[in-house]
Amino acid sequence: QVQLVESGGGLVQAGGSLRLSCAASGRTFSTYAMGWFRQAPGKEREFVSAVSWGGVSTYRDDSVKGRFTISRDNARNTVYLQMNSLKPEDTAIYYCAARKWEYATTAPSYDYWGQGTQVTVSS
Numbered sequence: 001q002v003q004l005v006e007s008g009g010g011l012v013q014a015g016g017s018l019r020l021s022c023a024a025s026g027r028t029f030s031t032y033a034m035g036w037f038r039q040a041p042g043k044e045r046e047f048v049s050a051v052s053w054g055g056v057s058t059y060r061d062d063s064v065k066g067r068f069t070i071s072r073d074n075a076r077n078t079v080y081l082q083m084n085s086l087k088p089e090d091t092a093i094y095y096c097a098a099r100k101w102e103y104a105t106t107a108p109s110y111d112y113w114g115q116g117t118q119v120t121v122s123s
Contacts, residue, residue, distance in 0.1 A: 009117030
């Protein structure tokens with residue numbers, strides 16, 4: 001069982017930056033791939049970025065390439081999402097999720113989810 005808690009969301013102006021954190025419980029964090037998803041009002045949950053269990057492999061959706069960076073610190077049981085050059089269309093609730101070993105880009109592939117953190121980007 002893995003429990004995930006996101007933090008770091010907030011209100012920021014367009015062009016600004018935020019860093020989201022997702023803290024995981026348990027002693028097996030290093031065996032889980034971690035993903036970030038987001039859901040805007042009236043829209044489906046969409047993939048943002050993911051990192052494999054060891055942190056070697058990462059993947060980002062085209063919409064955030066060059067702006068968002070995912071990383072993990074297995075010693076701290078934490079995964080991060082650094083978001084730069086934010087746009088109003090990045091406004092959403094951001095969720096972190098966990099699945100064993102290798103990352104995936106679809107929400108049903110993940111077994112554990114956090115409660116989400118709100119990111120609002122004003123124009």
